[in-house]
Each structure stands twice: as C-alpha cells, then as structure tokens.
Amino acid sequence: MDTELLRRLATPNTTKIVLSVVDGLGGLADTRTHRSELETANLPHLDNLAGDSVCGLTIPVDYGVTPGSGPGHMALFGYDPLQHEVGRGVLEALGIDFDLQRSDVAARGNFCTLDAQGKITDRRAGRIPTTLTVELCERLNQIKLPGVELIVEPVREHRFVLVLRGEGLEDGLAQTDPEREGVEPLPVRATSEKAQATADLANEFVKQAREVLSDQEQANGLLLRGFAKHPDLPSMPEVTQMRAGAFAVYPMYRGLAKLAGMEVSPGGGTQGSQLEALKSRWDDFDFFFYHFKRADAAGEDGDFHAKVLALEEYDKLIPMLRDLDADVLIVAGDHSTPSQFAGHSWHPVPILLYSKHGIIDRVDQFHEAACLTGALGIFPARHVLSLAMAHAGRLMKYGA
C-alpha cells in the first residue's frame, strides 16, 4: 500500500514487530546437487519457524531488477524503491556512518592519476593506501568555498566522500569520471538550471583540490560521481505510528534505517551482541529492524560453502529471536546473492512471517522452492511492512 494509505490506516497498538533481514538471503541451486544454499544448509530452527509461519517470496524492486542494498532495504521499510531513490553519494556517506543532514549534497570521490596534460592515466591512483587517503582528505578539508561548508571524509584505499553543506544546494549534477583513461576528467555539469550554483561550487572545489594535490605523484587528481541529496523520505515511525529501532553491525544498514526515520542503536560488535542490544531496548520500540550481514558477504565472494555456513550461523540465532515473543516476527532478505553469481541478483527472496494470529500454510522448510508454495505467494517487498502491521493489529479497516 502506498504511504498515504498507510498513514491513514495506521493505528497504535501495544504489539511488537521484529523484521530480521538476512542480507543476500536468496540463492540458486548448485549445478551438481540441484540444491540452493538454503536447501543445503542445516536449518532446524528456521524450518521449524517456517512450519509455524506463512511463507512466500518477495520481489525486491521489479521483475528482473537486481537491487543494491539501498532499494532492497527501502522496500522492506515500506517505501516504493522506484519512487524513493537513494543516491550513490548518500549510500557512500551512510557506509562510513557519516551524519548526513537533509540539505547536504554528497558525492563519491576517487583519487586518480593525471599526466602533464591533465589526462587520466589511472582512475584509481594505484589504489593508494587508506592512510594516505586520510592525510589527503585532511588537506582537502582546508579548502574554503563561498557560503557553504565542505566536508571530505576518507573511505578506503583511493575512495572518499565529498559533502557540501548549506542552504539551497541541488543534486542534479553529472559525474566528472569519464569512465576511461587517456582523457581529462569532465567538469561538473548541472543537469538542471537550478543546480548551476551547486555545479559552480563543485567545480571550484575540484580546481582548488588540483592545487592542493599538485605535490602528489599518484593521487594528483580526483573524480566525483553519484552526487545526491538526502532522499527526505516520509518518516516511517511517523507514518506507521510505531517507535522503530535499528540494530546492525555495519554502518550502511544503520544509515538506511536512519533515512527511514528509525532510531539507530550503536553499531559494531557481533550479530549476537546486536541481538542482545535489541533485547535490552525491548520496551523502547514497537518495530525492530535487525540486520544479519554474513550471508551476503559469502555470496558476493562466490563461496557457496561459506554462504551455507553463514545461514547455519543465522539459524542458531532463531531461538533467541523467537524468545523475544514478538507478535510478528519476519525473516526476509533485501535481495538474493547467489554464490553462483558472486553478486546480487533479481531472483525473488524467501520470506516467512510468524504471527500469533496468522494463517499457517503447509510450508515447513525455509528455502526458495518450499516458499513458492506458501500462502503469501510471490509479492513486491514494499508490501511486507503493511502485511506485518495487519498481522500486528496496527491497521484499521478500509471503508465501511
């Protein structure tokens, strides 16, 4: 359901909802065994929970669309990911736990190597060590631009985040990375008239940065891409009348939850310590987002066995998740990350919804093929939140 209908039907209750997102949950069958990672793993607790739940498969964004982490999570938080895009610069900022403000414009930056004619010879500046990037960012932070604040934050190797902070900034800016070597970086070009002033500021930054970096051999230039503003989403807690808390080890996922308006618990630690933190805040929230990372990482590495082990590690957390005794407990994924692909994919993602009042279908295993026969069917991930709220008695009737 769309945000306005959700806002209209949402009604307070004392019920609790836990959304446990297993990053990159879905997979594909191994070509020899014809069994996916979920089918291969030994998942006694998940299978048991599936038996007590309704199951199905979610389509994260659209048929055939492979989502990044941004749209995958936005959908599970109830937003139509095609209507609410989270730009690359914003995601890069979230990934380093940067406290992005609503009016900021963020871009992803790379140091690069330029020759005497100013042409790019290495788009990644020989992947300089992070320590050097930290030092160079400190120098770039000294640059002054008229009327706006400038923040340059190191990421890893040759990567950094550029943030412009001030009033009236716009993000309609094309990237300066020509995506090939042997040519000069492009100037920052405004894609709309109202972004011209911001483009001028960004070009001024690039010009001054060239001077600052002129003593460098490898990192004597920079490339900017993914200029983006905070997406300024309707606040999920406000729309749903639920106090929402996020529990995640990694900054990117806390950042996405913060974009949605959730309160973010401190990051780091282990999956277990994050779950303990969630438990300790049980009275403070109505909705809990709990993120599990390792399945995606193993899938991205193309390591089938490691993904199986990651899923088995997650399975061991299920008794603790069930012990919370939430009214609604959902196990979902932001997208599939089949080991076979060594990357994200568009394939529908298994989901289970446990509820004290739900219909129980005949599914008693938690994997792709089993979920296909579940009562939830195959459905867009952006409906997960409204289904959760319905099962938690948090939606009023529509019409008389």
Next chain:
Amino acid sequence: MDTELLRRLATPNTTKIVLSVVDGLGGLADTRTHRSELETANLPHLDNLAGDSVCGLTIPVDYGVTPGSGPGHMALFGYDPLQHEVGRGVLEALGIDFDLQRSDVAARGNFCTLDAQGKITDRRAGRIPTTLTVELCERLNQIKLPGVELIVEPVREHRFVLVLRGEGLEDGLAQTDPEREGVEPLPVRATSEKAQATADLANEFVKQAREVLSDQEQANGLLLRGFAKHPDLPSMPEVTQMRAGAFAVYPMYRGLAKLAGMEVSPGGGTQGSQLEALKSRWDDFDFFFYHFKRADAAGEDGDFHAKVLALEEYDKLIPMLRDLDADVLIVAGDHSTPSQFAGHSWHPVPILLYSKHGIIDRVDQFHEAACLTGALGIFPARHVLSLAMAHAGRLMKYGA
C-alpha cells in the same frame, strides 16, 4: 484492467456470467484442527465445481488492507476500490434501501444525550428504541432549509440517516462527533472552501434539530459523521456492454450494485427465493450478481461452527447455480471474515471460475490452501470482472 481499457476492449456477446459472492468467504485455520471453516465444512458440490474450474485467491484491496463491504464489492464489480471510495453516509443510506441520487449528500446520524451545558453525556442516547427514533425522525423531517430538500430516515436504535438533496452540495464536511463524552458536539466544519455552503446548511439543520428535540430527555441532541456524496462511478453495464442484474436479500448489497449501475431486483425473501428470482430474469441480463450473506454474519459473530453450517447451506445452492448453465460461473468473496477474528480481515479470499472454455487446474477442493495451487494464483479482486468477461468471449484482442 482499468475502466478505460475495459470500455475499449468490451464487445457484446450472447454469453452469460454469474458472479456469486459469498460474503466473508475466507477464513483461518482453527488452532486445534488446523483446518479453516471451508476445510471443515462438507462441501461436495463446491469441491466438485472447483474440480471443473480454475481456482485462485483474490486480494480485495491491497496487501494487509482489511476491507469494508463497500470496497470489497466495488473491486468485484471491476472498480479500483482505492480510486472509488464509497463513504459511510452513502453506505448507511444504501443499508436502508434509500434511493440515493447523484447530487445527494448523506451522513450517518446518532441521537445523543446532552446536559444543561450542551455537553455530551451519552453518545448513543441510551440506545433508545427504534420506535422512538422513527417518531423523532418524522419530527426532524419537518425542518425546512433554504434551497435544499431534507430527508431524515430512521435506521435502528439511536441511528438515522440524514440526506441533503439539491444542486451544488459538497461532501467535504468533518464529523460533529467528538468521539468522547463530556464535551460539546463539534460544529459542521467544511474541509474545503467549496463545501462551506453545505456546512452552513448542515449547521442550520443541527440548530433547528436541537429545538425540535428539546422536549426529549435522552435523545435531546444528535451527532453526524461520514458526510458523503454518491460516488458517481462509471456505469458497469455501460462500460462492459452487459445488461447487469443484482439479486440480494439485504439492502446494502443491492445498494452497492445500484451504485455500479446494475438493475436491482426486489430484496428480502430468502437465498432460495432470490435465486429463483434470478432464474426468472435469465433472459433480461447478461451479468448476474447473486449475494449470499450468512457466512459473513457467522464469521462476525466469531462462531466457527455457524460459519461451517452457513457454507454448507451455500453448498446446497450450487446445483441450482450450475443448472443455470451460465457460460461463466464465479464463486468469490468480498473479503475474508475469519471466525477467529470475529470480523473482516485482509487475508486473500478463495475464488473459483467455472467456464465452458476455461483451463482446468488440479484443484478439486474449495478452500484457502487448495486454491493457493490453482491456475489463477493470488491476484487483485478488481481483475475478476475482466477475467470473467475474457472467459465469456466478451473482450476483444488488444493490439494486432
């Protein structure tokens, strides 16, 4: 498909479609037996018909949305219930068989008790007997308003319907019911500028009504809510090029069919007599809406066994429905009413579509779990009409 595409593709034929709506059809499994009302009931004729039909499940409005009777039926009549809302005042008027005109504004009214300071002490006026409400409505009908006609119709106990009839009336009016006691009723407030004149008329009615009711002890005040105009829908018979007739015992469902532009057969009698009436009008219509109420009523009462019996009663009507020899016979529900909930719910509703030309899937039982494996899948209820028309040879090819 939306109304404009339906209008464009609709083509006349001599085929007949029967849409038999079992109100509140879907249910949930009993926690002990793990069988729903449909699974528990002995339904030899429905199971047999399911075996000869394609089956599936409908989503009445949207994922997680619990529909009232209005949106539940509007969807089955081919309208997007989120685009065509039927207001509470209108439904209340339909519920007493009131002949609502396109320009009318209707509101639901309650008599209430006011103290000497004009503050509400009982929002339901002690649930005065219907006989007194009838008498008070007669008195209120004497009130004269400038330029508009006024109709006050009794409903039941303390409830009545107020209808303003005239040109230029608007329904953007907030309710006067503050939904608590110890405060005065609110004035009728226009929510848009163009509704101000109507608000003034409604306030004048309230003022005069207070005088008329001043001799009453319990019912000396009134509260108004759900101001709504006739939704002025595109006519379903015109869009589809089908003569459409409605057969229902209860006024609400005849009223909804009338909103859709169907010809409405006289109400009352029994389910059997309504089916006889339908049969006697076989040559007059192409599309027949036949409404069966008791399953919903039993579900609303939270009575699992009564709902099972209601479904078994409906099953006995199936041979007569099949004997009509319609080209397409559909058994559907406007929403689920699980006995467990003692109310409507958002759960997908079983549907079967029998057609002389349909694909027959493997489903040979008519209940939630069986329909999940049917060839229709899980789909929005607003597509039922176009599916019916396709199976009846009443839709042209789209594109060359």
